[in-house]
Amino acid sequence: MRFFYVWSGCFVFLIGCDQQPPACASPDGCGQPLPACTDLNCSKWPVGFDWQTHREVALSLAVSDSNGGRLPGTRVEVYAAYDPSLGGTQLLFSGQTNNSGVLELNHRVPKSRSVVWVKVLDGRADPWFTVSVAEGNDVAVAEVLR
Amino acid sequence: MNIRKFQVGLATGTFVVAGISGVAHAANNNAYFPSSQAFGTVMFEDQFPCEADYDFNDLVLEYNATVTTDSSSGDIRYLVWNTRIVAVGGRINNGFGVELPYTNSQILSVSGATWENNGASEKVVLRMFENAHAEYGADGSLNTMAERDEMAPVERAVVVTFNSNVSSLGTPPYNPFAFRSDSRAHEIHLAGESSTVNGIDFDGVCDVDTDYKTLAGLPFGIHISAQFGWPIENARLDIAYPELVAWASSGGLSNTNWNDAPAAGQTLASSLADMCTLGSSSYSYTATGISVQSSDSTAATNAAIAAQIAIDFAGHPQGTPVIMDWRDIEAMTASELAIFMTTSPTTAFVTKDGDIDLYAGRPYFIRRIEGYTNSGASIHDAVWLDLNDPTSVSDYSGGSVSFPDTTGKRGIWLGSWKGARPALVAW
Known part of the structure; x- marks a missing residue:
């Protein structure tokens, strides 16, 4: 009987709280709502929160002709934003595709940013393209057809 | 003879450096953090x-x-x-x-x-x-x-x-x-x-x-x-x-x-x-030389150019380039600057394009270059200092500035615009 009480006590203890680690470093650990908090002294944040406003993305951009052939040495600029009256703003990169017609770029973007703007400087019309760098797309692969 | 072109100042400018032998490099890609400006x-x-x-x-x-x-x-x-x-x-x-x-x-x-x-x-x-x-x-x-x-x-x-x-x-x-x-x-x-x-x-x-x-x-x-x-x-x-x-x-x-x-x-x-705001600028390096395009040549631009030059001219017969901040240059006396900038204080190293003899024998130091045209037809404002006479400061408003050969040349000053701080590359 004593054996039963001991084991049943352990069982109650185990199921009493969510067995998953708490999503937040909350002191109660059991998901109870915390009082509204507006300063750093009482607020809580996810375990491992990195305090970063930006994240790294790896951009791989291939520039190809209409036949699918890659275009090495094509001048490319990448901007954080685009304004119709100003063109690209916040230049992140300027350079050219490599011998395989691909541009590889590591950069930082705000966590809230979903696209970067790519300008292909090959003298043709419609040089602007967008590439998705949304959250979860930290390795952005795109192809531009010229 | 290789011709190396520097465009410093306005995007259409040309700053010609001639007669410097070098090795061709592949083009560079530049990534800017957080962005260029x-x-x-x-x-x-x-x-x-x-x-x-x-x-x-x-x-x-x-x-x-x-x-x-x-x-x-x-x-x-x-x-x-x-x-x-x-x-x-x-x-x-x-x-x-x-x-x-x-x-x-x-x-x-x-x-x-x-x-x-x-x-x-x-x-x-x-x-x-x-x-x-x-x-x-x-x-x-x-x-x-x-x-x-x-x-x-x-x-x-x-x-x-x-x-x-x-x-x-x-x-x-x-x-x-x-x-x-x-x-x-x-x-x-x-x-x-x-x-x-x-x-x-x-x-x-x-x-x-x-x-x-x-x-x-x-x-x-x-x-x-x-x-x-x-x-x-x-x-x-x-x-x-x-x-x-x-x-x-x-x-x-x-x-x-x-x-x-x-x-x-x-x-x-x-x-x-x-x-100190950075200007929009870009530069490239090709087999024919360095091309710098800048609407606002600043410390960042100059440092980038200086780094490019340091790579390009590493092992150059005149020695390894020295990169100095303009403030350190300004702190020098005229004679110190002359000795620093020239192999001989009496050797000219900066002259007017096509008019080398005019200043031959006298070391001049360009203090400011604010703009050029590609044709070299005009310079908006170039001020240079005769190192033998620190009170002599001249404005120059025509032609381009060139280094017709490397004889006696020890320095290239990289210009600034609107008060931003330049860097200096010197041999």
Whole structure:
């Protein structure tokens, strides 16, 4: 009987709280709502929160002709934003595709940013393209057809 | 004869340097952090390892970095890092450094910073300045009190040149840190980062848990990839930026623009930093030479050009290029400058295009070049100084400036525009 009480006590203890680690470093650990908090002294944040406003993305951009052939040495600029009256703003990169017609770029973007703007400087019309760098797309692969 | 073209000043300008033999390089790619004309901000709490007032203004720096890679191989060629100290709160003397994600064996040279080379396989650690107060030449709280006069930012330009076959890693600002001026090992890093090989571990000391966070998970350093108004003295960051708590509590998912919404009267920003604003510029390097296009040649542009030249002319018969800040040049007397700039103080090294004899035998130093046309038909304003006569300053408003040969030439001055600080490359 004593054996039963001991084991049943352990069982109650185990199921009493969510067995998953708490999503937040909350002191109660059991998901109870915390009082509204507006300063750093009482607020809580996810375990491992990195305090970063930006994240790294790896951009791989291939520039190809209409036949699918890659275009090495094509001048490319990448901007954080685009304004119709100003063109690209916040230049992140300027350079050219490599011998395989691909541009590889590591950069930082705000966590809230979903696209970067790519300008292909090959003298043709419609040089602007967008590439998705949304959250979860930290390795952005795109192809531009010229 | 190779012709190397520098375009300094307006985008249409041409600054011709002729007769310098060199090796053709592949084109470069440039990545700008946070972007070509913007600065990011790094700020620290210096009571570490103990919590303090959380105003994060004890050391506030802005940075702009350019990573140049070979467009074909993707290998990194150099890193140009411009830092400016914009605020120093409190009385503790702090320095600033950056750990790069490269090993010392991958670096060819560093200028503008102290390179802590702790062995070939260790990561590169650069100390950009030792004591922020000393850089300002003042003590106490600097630029953290609205009622006090603003002090102009203190700038540093650092150029790191890499050995061949080094893949580009990570992104600036890499692993920036503050350190106590009187205790180098006492480092303060951003949350989640590690101390350098020359730092000591404070895990478990005072309020520190691990990885430069408090037991509650608070950081001792903040990085924002934009210019950022730092809190005034004793204004906690969450008071200065009311949306900070909501942002952090959501794990960074909500209120993502918290740093754009300061509370009224709780932050300061540098108005004097405007004078240092980076200009739009680009440059390329081809088999026919360096082409620099800049609408606003500034410290960053000049440092980038200087780095390019350092690579290109490494091993040049005239010796290894020396990169100097303009302020150091200005501090020289005319005779010191003449000796520095010329193999002989009586040898001309700068002349008018096609009119070399006019100034032959006299060393001239171009002090300012503000614009050219591609045809070389006009120069908006070039001022040069006869080094033999420091009172002789002339304006020049026609033609282009060229170096017809390398005889006696020891320097190329890289021009500035609107008061930004240039760099100097000299042999």
